[in-house]
Amino acid sequence: MTLDRAKVASVAELARLAINDDELSDYQQALNDILALVDQLQGVDTSTVEPLANPLDATQRLRADVVTEGNQREQLMSVAPHAEGGFFLVPKVID
Amino acid sequence: MLPTTLVELSRGLARGDFSSRELTQHYLDRIKQLNPSLNAFITINEGQALQAAAAADESRAANNATAMTGIPIAVKDIFCTRGIKTSCGSRMLDNFIAPYESTATAKLQQAGFISLGKTNLDEFAMGSSTETSFYGPTANPWDISRVPGGSSGGSAAAVAADLVPAALGTDTGGSIRQPASFCGITGLKPTYGRVSRWGMIAFGSSLDQGGPLAKSAEDAALLLNAIAGFDERDSTSMNRPVEDYSALLQQSIRGLKVGLPVEYFSDQLNDGIRESVHNAAKELEKLGAELHEVSLPRTDLAIPAYYIIAPAEASTNLSRYDGVKFGYRCAAPENLSDLYRRSRAEGFGAEVKRRIMLGTYALSAGYYDAYYRKAQQLRRLIKQDFQATLAEVDVILGPTTPSTAWQLGEKNADPVAMYMEDIYTLAVNLAGLPGLSIPCGFAAGLPVGLQLIGDYFSEARLLNIGHQLQTVTEWHLQTPKT
Numbered sequence: 020m021t022l023d024r025a026k027v028a029s030v031a032e033l034a035r036l037a038i039n040d041d042e043l044s045d046y047q048q049a050l051n052d053i054l055a056l057v058d059q060l061q062g063v064d065t066s067t068v069e070p071l072a073n074p075l076d077a078t079q080r081l082r083a084d085v086v087t088e089g090n091q092r093e094q095l096m097s098v099a100p101h102a103e104g105g106f107f108l109v110p111k112v113i114d
Numbered sequence: 115m116l117p118t119t120l121v122e123l124s125r126g127l128a129r130g131d132f133s134s135r136e137l138t139q140h141y142l143d144r145i146k147q148l149n150p151s152l153n154a155f156i157t158i159n160e161g162q163a164l165q166a167a168a169a170a171d172e173s174r175a176a177n178n179a180t181a182m183t184g185i186p187i188a189v190k191d192i193f194c195t196r197g198i199k200t201s202c203g204s205r206m207l208d209n210f211i212a213p214y215e216s217t218a219t220a221k222l223q224q225a226g227f228i229s230l231g232k233t234n235l236d237e238f239a240m241g242s243s244t245e246t247s248f249y250g251p252t253a254n255p256w257d258i259s260r261v262p263g264g265s266s267g268g269s270a271a272a273v274a275a276d277l278v279p280a281a282l283g284t285d286t287g288g289s290i291r292q293p294a295s296f297c298g299i300t301g302l303k304p305t306y307g308r309v310s311r312w313g314m315i316a317f318g319s320s321l322d323q324g325g326p327l328a329k330s331a332e333d334a335a336l337l338l339n340a341i342a343g344f345d346e347r348d349s350t351s352m353n354r355p356v357e358d359y360s361a362l363l364q365q366s367i368r369g370l371k372v373g374l375p376v377e378y379f380s381d382q383l384n385d386g387i388r389e390s391v392h393n394a395a396k397e398l399e400k401l402g403a404e405l406h407e408v409s410l411p412r413t414d415l416a417i418p419a420y421y422i423i424a425p426a427e428a429s430t431n432l433s434r435y436d437g438v439k440f441g442y443r444c445a446a447p448e449n450l451s452d453l454y455r456r457s458r459a460e461g462f463g464a465e466v467k468r469r470i471m472l473g474t475y476a477l478s479a480g481y482y483d484a485y486y487r488k489a490q491q492l493r494r495l496i497k498q499d500f501q502a503t504l505a506e507v508d509v510i511l512g513p514t515t516p517s518t519a520w521q522l523g524e525k526n527a528d529p530v531a532m533y534m535e536d537i538y539t540l541a542v543n544l545a546g547l548p549g550l551s552i553p554c555g556f557a558a559g560l561p562v563g564l565q566l567i568g569d570y571f572s573e574a575r576l577l578n579i580g581h582q583l584q585t586v587t588e589w590h591l592q593t594p595k596t
Contacts, residue, residue, distance in 0.1 A: 027471075030471055030478065034429065034470050034471055035436070035454040035458055036458050037452075037458075037459040046467075046468065046471055049529060052528070053529070056530055057418040057421055059415065060418045060485075063495075065492065065495070068494050068495060069491070070487050070491050070493070071490050071497060073306075073320060073350065074306045074320060074497065074545055074546025074547075075305075075352065077307065077350065095213050098211060098213055098439075099439055100442075107439055109438055109450055109453060110447050110450050110452070112449075112450050
């Protein structure tokens with residue numbers, strides 16, 4: 020499977036990464052090189068194999084739906100690039 | 115002359131041979147002297163460390179000290195340390211002061227360790243050489259023109275150069291074991307779920323595990339005792355009591371069945387490494403172990419499986435870096451889309467972006483089954499191979515890496531060339547098994563590491579074997595000239 024430039028551009032959009040035309044060619048090359056490596060998997064018969072998500076085949080642990088962490092809003096927002104009055108500020112989204 | 119191991123330092127402090135303040139000052143002086151050429155540390159916590167050392171001495175005077183009270187340590191800059199810069203080796207978090215403490219580092223503090231600082235790493239733990247760090251590469255203390263390995267290269271170099279007696283690292287595809295091997299020290303990746311990942315910045319959530327880098331298996335056991343344990347806050351943490359990882363160290367390995375996979379000793383393997391590993395295996399035989407030939411037929415497939423799964427999980431984990439809640443934000447964003455796209459493009463380095471792109475593609479509609487799901491199926495087959503082999507033998511033994519430390523810059527032109535160097539370590543993360551790397555010799559003057567892979571939660575057994583080898587060999591006692 021090789022990627023064309025349009026595909027690379029659409030992946031960059033999904034990943035929310037700005038890339039210019041020069042970079043696009045570099046990514047195309049790099050991704051195609053890596054995909055050539057990973058395409059080895061296609062030759063292996065896995066028709067009867069269940070995918071393994073957790074290496075110990077552990078299932079998600081559940082807990083009671085109660086609050087266990089205290090409110091640390093000020094502290095956790097202290098690292099925000101732009102925050103005010105308990106809100107994270109971003110460029111206007113709604114017209 | 116101060117001792118250099120956790121065991122000896124603990125004894126020395128207990129006997130009053132030296133104080134924690136003296137010890138801390140000694141290591142801080144060494145860091146000041148050697149860090150400029152090694153670049154092992156991103157942040158050095160001089161003030162806090164000396165304060166903590168003074169407090170440790172007071173505790174000791176009041177008979178309130180434990181074995182590790184007042185012993186310096188270093189922490190890979192991927193663990194959130196409250197009030198201290200936590201960069202993950204990236205411009206994206208260059209301005210990030212962690213607002214909370216990771217479970218692993220909180221446990222180190224509870225055990226009495228004193229963190230001297232945060233060590234360098236490949237950006238977001240993605241790499242095998244510590245060259246992708248925003249803060250520049252770390253040098254290998256054995257030869258400063260060479261890489262220390264990665265991604266925990268800073269921690270490995272710091273321990274090898276005696277800037278600290280031990281350090282915390284993380285391992286997603288070999289990032290503790292490989293730098294331990296390149297730097298001639300001992301490194302352990304615990305079983306998945308053994309050490310809490312809460313506060314340990316996520317790269318590949320089904321692969322990541324924190325663990326010790328130290329001068330010996332004996333020391334690694336002490337560090338594992340401190341950091342292991344169930345954590346409510348980590349949903350993948352296994353609810354299993356913490357055994358004493360030092361308890362089995364002295365056990366005889368007579369009758370131990372050691373499997374050497376034929377695939378790990380192919381013609382591609384560096385002859386010097388092959389010889390060192392075989393010699394170490396013979397030492398185990400002299401101690402009464404039985405060597406058996408085994409086969410792990412899908413060894414080669416670990417690379418493609420890993421390089422789909424890890425980037426896929428990374429693409430999801432790194433989607434939180436959006437310039438909004440923390441971390442780097444681009445200047446003068448025109449709109450929200452521009453904010454995201456440019457903050458991420460400018461905040462992340464090239465390797466990280468490559469992996470995000472690859473992972474995004476592998477998970478995207480129409481490709482998920484062919485790539486991610488396929489890789490997860492391969493993952494189960496790889497796990498099954500290990501389980502079948504570990505039913506026949508007690509432990510698997512092989513080289514940690516196919517090469518010794520390469521020159522800085524040598525493998526940067528082709529990312530795939532570096533990926534191939536992870537061949538012996540990746541599968542262990544895919545299966546979630548524990549893996550220990552210990553020094554077993556030198557090839558052309560550079561350290562060689564041997565890897566032991568055990569069954570789930572068999573860390574005590576692995577450390578036992580490592581320790582027994584270290585009682586009859588002296589590779590782990592060698593230090594670089596610094």
